[in-house]
Amino acid sequence: MDDSEDDFVTWVTARQGGLLRFAYLLTGDPHATEDLVQTALAKAYLRWATVRTQGSRGAWLRRIIVNEHVSAWRRPWRRHELASTPYVDLAADAVGDGGPEAFDRHLWSIVCALPPRQRAAVVLRYYEELTERETAEILGCSVGTVKSQTHRALAALRVKLEEVSA
Structure with a gap:
């Protein structure tokens, strides 16, 4: 590996957890989250030689994640298939006696909507x-x-x- 690839691997290894959490908050679906981050990292890898010299690599990659997420909603097949995640299903009965955790799940289901x-x-x-x-x-x-x-x-x-x- 050359210096650019080493830099990319080191940078992604250090920030992968945060990128996954960020993407999950956008999608609300663990499978879509992994796909979204993988797509963003593939795009970042192709341009890493240019991007690595910039100071805002994290912001640049989050922007790719957001753009990919929004683009996914624009795809025609997306209008016909709506995935339901277990987190949204759990939130349906979360209001009431469930305490703060139940309220958080319900709030999250509203944010996902x-x-x-x-x-x-x-x-x-x-x-x-x-x-x-x-x-x-x-x-x-x-x-x-x-x-x-x-x-x-x-x-x-x-x-x-x-x-x-x-």
Whole structure:
């Protein structure tokens, strides 16, 4: 292996867990998560000689993951097949006597129901704790778009949570 490949392997090994967690928060499906990260890493490997000299390799790879996730929703066959994950199924009966863990599962099921761009904005802003500017850079949009997507997502979450507590 040359220096570029060694650098890639070292970098991916150190950050693979975080990339998988990030992708899982976007997809909500463990199988789709692995596919998404694998696709993103394959794309990153092809351009690693160029990317490795940049300082924001993590942001660049998260942007690939987000773009691939959004692109998957645009594919025609995706409209006909909807996968159901055990995490969403568990959340159906999570409200009530289940305690905080049940509420978290239910909240997660609501987050999974958000449109992909809104879910990506919420995950980047509140799970990854990125700024609006960093989130905009990863999503490839303006800061205003991040603000509006996040606002709409939080409004939808509030409505769903109010329905549950009513």
